[in-house]
Amino acid sequence: MTKKCLIYIVEDEKDLGTLICNTLNQFYFDTKYFSTGQAAEQGILAKQPDICIVDLTLPDMDGIDLIRRLQYKNIGIIIVSGRDALTDRVLGLELGADDYITKPFEPRELVARVQSLQRRMQTHEEKPAHKAHCARFAGLTYHPGSLTLNADTPTQETLSRAEADMLLALLKHPYQILSRDQLLGENTVPYDRSIDVRVSRLRKKIQPENTKNTLIKTVYGAGYMLVTEVEWG
Numbered sequence: 507m508t509k510k511c512l513i514y515i516v517e518d519e520k521d522l523g524t525l526i527c528n529t530l531n532q533f534y535f536d537t538k539y540f541s542t543g544q545a546a547e548q549g550i551l552a553k554q555p556d557i558c559i560v561d562l563t564l565p566d567m568d569g570i571d572l573i574r575r576l577q578y579k580n581i582g583i584i585i586v587s588g589r590d591a592l593t594d595r596v597l598g599l600e601l602g603a604d605d606y607i608t609k610p611f612e613p614r615e616l617v618a619r620v621q622s623l624q625r626r627m628q629t630h631e632e633k634p635a636h637k638a639h640c641a642r643f644a645g646l647t648y649h650p651g652s653l654t655l656n657a658d659t660p661t662q663e664t665l666s667r668a669e670a671d672m673l674l675a676l677l678k679h680p681y682q683i684l685s686r687d688q689l690l691g692e693n694t695v696p697y698d699r700s701i702d703v704r705v706s707r708l709r710k711k712i713q714p715e716n717t718k719n720t721l722i723k724t725v726y727g728a729g730y731m732l733v734t735e736v737e738w739g
Contacts, residue, residue, distance in 0.1 A: 510536045511624050512555040516546040516572065517586070518565050526559065526586075529613040530620065543567040547575070557582035557623060559616070562589050562598075570597055577602035578664045580653075582623045586616070599703045602666030626671070641677045643736045644721055646712060650674060655711060663711050672704055673712070676722065676732035685729040705730060 513535050517523035520541060527537040538555070540546040543564045550558075558581050562569035573583055585598045588609040595606050604626075605619050641648045648655050653670045655663040665673065672689050686701045709722050723731045 510534060511557065511620075512536045512538070512553070513557045513559060513620065514538050514540060514546060514549060514555040515559045516540045516543060516564065516569070517559070517561045518542070518563060519561075525613060526616065529617060533617050533621070535620070541565070543569065543572040546572065550576070550579070550581075554579065555581060556627065557584065557620060559584045559586055559620075560603075561585075562587040562594060570594070570601065573598060573601050573603055577666055580667065582627055582667070584616075584619060584623065586611070596703050599668075600707055602668060604668055627667070639739070641736055641738050643677065643680075643732075644712070644734045648673065648677065665708075665711065668704055669708050669711070672708060676730070677736050680732045680734060680736045683725050683729045683731045689730065 513530055515523050515526050515530075515537060517526065517539070518541055520539075523539045523541065527539050530537050538549060540549055544566050546558070546560075549555075558576060560569045560572055560583060562585060564572070569585065569587065573585070576583060583603040584605045584607065585603050586607050586609065587594065590608045598606055604623050607616060607619060639649070639651070641650075646656055650670065653665045653667065655665060675684060675689055689705075690701055705722060705724075709720060712721055719733075721732060721734050723733050725731055
């Protein structure tokens, strides 16, 4: 029997939280509702969900703080918030959120976003981008299985899933231009600028120190290109 996707909804408005739960249940997702960030953290410690849907305005903490604590737990994160400021969107995406939906929204749209994220997560787990165990490039070693960069050194970096998906796409096609759509995949949304945020963050993590040559080159009007040799092994 296929395991159901478990989704935690962290939302201070009980009516909305209940609506989200009921809607997702109709599409065969398991759900659990939390009205505070602290309650959600306790629930996650007891049983880790596959996806968390997080409101930014919680009664006991800023939702951004909760997302910051979840970013390396291999949990899909969708932000649902009435806060539409660019700074909130950018910070949420920088911290590893997979999607950002502003209120008000149609419940069916949220279902579509959840289904898209679930497919991406399943693809990442069931169909590795490369059969090799790791990729070596520019003096770095990336381990797809653990989403870690330089896993055998004291300077280990852990990537968010969104960053890992992007890096894998680039590592599979060095010296090839990849469009924004190719890097975002199913996460593409009209006017979505998350690609710029994630490329910037990824550059900081993989860029060798004391060098001005960027490893991820912006090809204006076309996309991005990884400009280094990659060895899989």
